[in-house]
Structures are given as C-alpha cells and as structure tokens.
Amino acid sequence: MREGDEPQVSLSLLEIFGAMMRCQTTVEAAEQLGISQPAVSNGLRQLERELGITLFERAHRRLEPTAEALSLYEEIRPLFGVLRSFSLRARDIRQGKSGRIRIVATPPIGHTAAPRALRALLEERPEVSVSYDVRRLSDILAALKEGSADVGIALAIDQDLDVNVEVLHRTHMVALVPVGSALANRSEVTASEVAGHRFVGLEAASRLGQILRSAFDRDHATYDPRVEVRYCSTAAVLAQAGLGIAVVDPYTAEFHHSPELVQRPFSPPCEISVVLLLRKGVPRSRLVHSFIEELRRQFRAPPSG
Template sequence: MNEDGTSPGDGQEEQIPLRLLSIFNALMSGATTKEAAERLKMSQPAVSNGLRQLETRLGVNLFERLHRRLEPTEEAFQLFAEIQPVFSILRGFGMRARAMRLGISGRLRVLSTPPLGHTIAARALGSLLEDRPEVTVSYDVRRLEHVVEAVQNGSVDLGIGLGFDAHPALNVEVVARVEMVCLVPHGHRLAGREAIDAADLSGEDLIGLEAESRLGSAVRAVFDRRASVYAPRVEVRYCSTAAVLSAAVGAVTVVDPFTASMRAPTQDVCAFTPRCQVPVSILFRRGVPRPRLVQAYVAQLRAALRGFEAGGGETVAFAPIAAKRDGA
C-alpha cells in the first residue's frame, strides 16, 4: 500500500510525484544518497525513503545495493531514458523564467501617442531589442484617449503620452518636461530668429492645434499670457499634420520638439516664447507589478529623452484626465 492509500495495481501507478522522479534522476546521475540529498536540499533519509516509495509505486527494482553503493538495474536505465525529456523541459522552463526575471525575455506591450510613438519611444524600443533576441513586442500608436483606455483595461503594459501628468485611476510617471517650439519655413519673414514670441504671431497665418486638444490648450494659454489672440487660420488635431501643412503652405506652426525633429528640410526650428513646457508621461495600471522587461524599457525611454528636456521656465498647468466611466 502506498502512502496515499493507493496500491501499485489500482490504476494510479502512472501518477508519479516529481519529487520522486527528481530523486531517481539524481541517483542515476551517479550521486550517492548523501550527494543527492545535498543537491536536492533534502535529508539523506528522505532520499532513501523516496527511492523506496518510487520502487513500490512502480513495482520495479531500480537499484542493487552493492559494496555500499547503489547500482542501477537494467530497468532503471530504460526508465531513466523515458524521463529525460521531462527534465529537459524543466531546465528550459527554469532558464526561461530566469530570463524573464532578468528582463531579457518575454513580451512587451506598448501604446503611445503619435509624437512620441514615432520618435523617442521607437528609438528606445530599438535600443531595448538590440541584445534581447527573445523579446517580442506589441507596439502601436493611437490617440491619447485610446492610450488611457488600453492601460486601464490592462491590454498594454504601459502607455506613453504628451501633455498630461495626472489621472485619477492610473499611476502617471512624468519622465521629462519638454518645450514647445516653432517650425518656420525658409523664406518666411520670421525665418532666422532664435526665438519667436507669441506676440510676433499675432495676425500671422498660423497653422494651429485645436484648442480642445491638450497641446492646443497649452499653446493658447501662452498667447493669453501675452494678451495675444490665438486665431489660427488652419486648425489641426495632430502636431505631425501641423508640421506637414507648415511646409506645404509656408506658414509658422507651434509643435512639440519630437515632431519638430522630423521636420522637412525646408523648415527651421526656433524657440517659442514665453516658454511652454509640457510633460512626457508614462501610464501604468495601478496595483500591477512592473516586470523587469518593462523597467528596462522605461530606462531606455529615459535615455532617449536626454537632449529634449526643457530648462527653466514656466510650466503650463494641465487638468487631470478624467477616469473612463463604465459604458463610456
């Protein structure tokens, strides 16, 4: 009778505990009971008792006791060959888990707003993947509200956005603050200046961001500080669209520095005053641990942001993003 109440002949003999197979594997590898006990972090009596349990369950004599050593029987060699794939899988499992723990394996899911997703977030991903051939990635670029929703429902590991620094239901980590800049087409009357003030743009055929957007609202706030009217001739939602139209129609626009880094050859970048600082933020779902792979990507993102970060100056206040309501 086995210790669990079963007998070798009642149909339960195939359910061998892994603990017993581990003892068998260690002994078949040439270890003595003492060496097997040390390797498996067990007591020597526990190893001897486990071997007896295994032989009882199998109904097979696995070892001969000769000259105070255990000599495998022919049946033991045959059964040992059968269990080798099991331990190969376990070794692979352990190596895979260790790689995930170290952040060199696994799957990363990232969602970003366009200015960052097309520039520094992509560069950070490239750096991350250089020495991590076993990492797979889901990467997409969406509007801010979609990024927030994806982080809330857990369909991504992290979201990246520009122009917000708080959310009532998410952890928001501001990793940098950057300054909005002007794109000026060659030949424009304001071309060649180191800085363009909001007052200088009064009456200009400005390509502007929608005032309802977060960056558009920030730019409008700067105009208000100068008591200048923010009245773009063309309004767009995205900074990338503003940059394209600026080059196409020969008008000035105010965009984020990431979009400006992808400007056309016919455009120059200059400072926009008064300074308009906006936060670069990473969104995480609350209560969810951050795997090493996510931490490694955040480190690469911080490194990619160097050179874009703003100096001193006034920071525009941003209202927190509202939490998504059920059914919204």
C-alpha cells in the same frame, strides 16, 4: 503503498532520480542539484517506497541502477528536458529577457523616443516579442483600462482617475519657422511675433491647443490662425508645405525635421510633460520595468542631431 494504488510522485523526487541516473554517485548527484548527499539518499529511498520498486543496488561500493530503473528512466527522460526548458524560461522571464510586452503611444513619442527605447530593450533579448501601436490618447487610455496594453506613453496629460500617470520628462514647445520667414534668423520666437505672420494653430479641443492659446494670452497676442488643425504632426506637415509657422512639441519637430523649416525656442514658455501610463492594480513585470528604464535613458540622453 497498497496494491492497486497509483503512486503520487513529486517532481523533486524525480529530479533526484534523474540526477542519480546521470551521475551514478550520491555525492555527484548532490553537487548537481545543490543539495546535501543525505538528502539524495533519503529521496531515493522515499521514491522506492512510493513506487514499490528497487531502483538501485549496491555493488562494488557504488549504487547501480536496476533494470527497472533503466526502464523508468528511458520513460521519463524527455521530462527532464521539459523541466530544464521551464527553468530557463522562468529565469529569462525573471530577468526580463523573455516574454511579451504591449506598448501604445501617441504619435510624438511613438515615432521618436519610444522606438529608440524599444530598440535598446530588444538588442539583447531575442526571446522577447512586442505588440507596438501608435494611437490617439483616448484609445491608449481605453487599451490600458481593458488590459490590452501594458504600457502607454503620451504628452500633456496631468492625471486620469482610471490609470496611473507618471511624469518621465518635462520639455517645452518649439516654433517651426519656414526658412524664408523673417523670423528664421531669430534666436527665439514669441507669440506676438507669430501672431504677426501666417501660422498654423492647434484646436482648443486638444490639450496642446489649450496650452498654446494660454501662451498667446500671456503675451497679449491675438490668436487667429489662418489654418487650424487637431494634431501637431499635421501642423508640422502644413508648415513644411509653406502654410505658415507652427508651434509644436519638440518630438513632432524632430520627426518632421526638414530643410524647409528651422526650429526655434517659443516664448512664453509652454511646458509639456511626457508621461507614462499604466493600468492601476497590475504589478509591473520585469520586462515592463526594463522598457521604462530604457525610456528614461532616452530622455536623459542629449538630443540627437
């Protein structure tokens, strides 16, 4: 190195130097670093050439650090702590044990299966932080497209040109029947039977509302609800208040379980899908993969209660 030039030292050479200062033999340093003993010796010689300083002198068949080496080691000792923390954090991120995940879900899943999956995810991941929100489907799609969310979960969406849609689970809508209704003792409730009683309908503007209307058409039943709402959650609340039967998704039925209502299968069957929504062109992190797997476990598990 020419006089006046600043040495350009690589981190790998500094790691060899630090290991040598801690171990004091090239064999032990090599074992600690997972490299060969000649690689340690060559690295130390290269570092001495780049610094223009003698770092170790042979004494009694050992390499002893010089005063200059001791001084430099004290200067850079904090760096080794930073490097170790960096390596451990990188390992945790690689294994999905660290980082941040941003989740948005529509209310039916956001209030039932998704929280259980999140709890399972966080049980052994104290370093993971979470942004979690329950929103309308249009807001979820906007969040994914603009990159402010990593994972979206929703019901009854077939496809969207701007996000990836992946089916997690298929299920059917159910009827929430007030316990005092004549239909409460039936093993199954049909659209024709619902049409003969007071019931809370879903607006045609919603996807589930369209599915419900189609079921009434297939059963040749008149769709004439006394009250019509946009959300299944609202329909369940009104059914609980005694305003009539409501046909909702099973997750809303689970969330609004109460002694005033009984849940019955609804016919004709109204199949709905729980879907995973992800931004196109963005690789899934290990943390996102882990959360998705926990979601899958929730849907594979038998229903609670």
